[in-house]
Amino acid sequence: NITIQKIAAGEVIERPSSIVKELVENSLDAGADNITIEIKDGGKSYIRVTDNGDGIDGDDLSLAFMRHSTSKLSKAEDLYKIKSLGFRGEALASISHVSRVEVMTKTKDALGGVNALIEEGKILSQESIGCPKGTTMIVRDLFYNIPVRKDFLKSDLTESNQVSDIVYKVALGSLKTSFKFIKDNKIILNTSKNNNMKSHIYSILGKDFSKNLTEINFEENGVHVYGYISNNKLYRSNRSHQYIYINGRYVVDKSLSSVIENHYKSTIPLNRFPCFIIFLDLDPSNIDVNIHPTKQEIKFANETQVMEVMNKGIKEVLYPSLS
Ligand code: ADP
Numbered sequence: 638n639i640t641i642q643k644i645a646a647g648e649v650i651e652r653p654s655s656i657v658k659e660l661v662e663n664s665l666d667a668g669a670d671n672i673t674i675e676i677k678d679g680g681k682s683y684i685r686v687t688d689n690g691d692g693i694d695g696d697d698l699s700l701a702f703m704r705h706s707t708s709k710l711s712k713a714e715d716l717y718k719i720k721s722l723g724f725r726g727e728a729l730a731s732i733s734h735v736s737r738v739e740v741m742t743k744t745k746d747a748l749g750g751v752n753a754l755i756e757e758g759k760i761l762s763q764e765s766i767g768c769p770k771g772t773t774m775i776v777r778d779l780f781y782n783i784p785v786r787k788d789f790l791k792s793d794l795t796e797s798n799q800v801s802d803i804v805y806k807v808a809l810g811s812l813k814t815s816f817k818f819i820k821d822n823k824i825i826l827n828t829s830k831n832n833n834m835k836s837h838i839y840s841i842l843g844k845d846f847s848k849n850l851t852e853i854n855f856e857e858n859g860v861h862v863y864g865y866i867s868n869n870k871l872y873r874s875n876r877s878h879q880y881i882y883i884n885g886r887y888v889v890d891k892s893l894s895s896v897i898e899n900h901y902k903s904t905i906p907l908n909r910f911p912c913f914i915i916f917l918d919l920d921p922s923n924i925d926v927n928i929h930p931t932k933q934e935i936k937f938a939n940e941t942q943v944m945e946v947m948n949k950g951i952k953e954v955l956y957p958s959l960s
């Protein structure tokens with residue numbers, strides 16, 4: 638039933654930025670270390686994500702756009718061992734129900750690539766082309782078939798700011814990948830692969846943020862917490878400069894944020910928030926990433942323990958004499 642599929646898809650795909658997030662996460666899952674993101678008109682008319690990852694085999698293409706089919710799960714129990722970013726097998730299907738998708742892709746071993754057009758979840762055409770290894774997904778005319786959802790989108794500027802936001806967050810969390818972001822034919826972000834977290838932060842967030850950073854690096858009970866708290870522009874009026882990555886994926890987690898915020902309560906004015914970039918690596922079986930369709934929230938098997946490791950990691954650098 639096309640209508641139900643469209644409604645379901647609309648729940649996963651709220652706006653251009655949700656599409657960009659899903660496509661870029663797929664690129665990272667495919668092992669890409671070079672990703673280009675291009676949008677036009679806030680992403681409403683045009684979104685392109687090009688990567689140099691594994692590519693999709695021509696024979697698997699229709700499967701990739703089928704709901705709940707994913708190459709990232711082989712057994713049910715794998716669900717609890719997910720290391721990759723995406724795993725629900727829903728993104729491409731959903732996107733193809735609310736926009737016109739074009740894909741160009743080639744695997745390492747294939748002689749040539751394929752170019753296909755997909756609409757309403759169905760492959761309209763598929764032909765051979767020459768192209769480099771990797772995948773390009775082009776998403777055109779978002780919500781062309783759901784006018785109410787289209788009307789619900791904000792201005793081009795607001796939508797493109799949301800896309801920028803996601804691109805910056807993902808780029809910041811991916812040290813070993815170079816990102817290029819093009820907005821209405823203008824290059825907005827162009828990062829190269831980096832071995833050094835500090836220069837990576839500098840290249841994305843700029844001088845102000847990266848001038849004076851306190852490094853955190855602590856591990857206990859299989860939970861590794863590392864990253865930086867910014868001392869320079871120490872606080873902001875919102876949490877927009879709080880970046881938390883769990884096993885490499887950007888998440889929003891108020892309880893984890895508050896662990897850090899609590900240490901700064903006495904030094905930062907009311908309603909101001911410290912800025913930080915924190916990575917938490919832990920056994921994926923201890924997290925449930927399947928909690929929210931947009932996957933920015935997370936549930937831990939043992940949240941208290943994770944928060945305690947975070948807390949200790951911060952205390953160690955803020956009050957070194959105590960440890
Ligand atoms: P999921 O990421 O949850 O598996 P998606 O709908 O996002 O589901 O993607 C479906 C499948 O399409 C993936 O499992 C993967 O096999 C393939 N795929 C999607 N994007 C890419 C890409 N950029 N490179 C290689 N394979 C991809």
Ligand code: MG
Nearest residue numbers: 663723724728
């Ligand atoms: Mg995915």
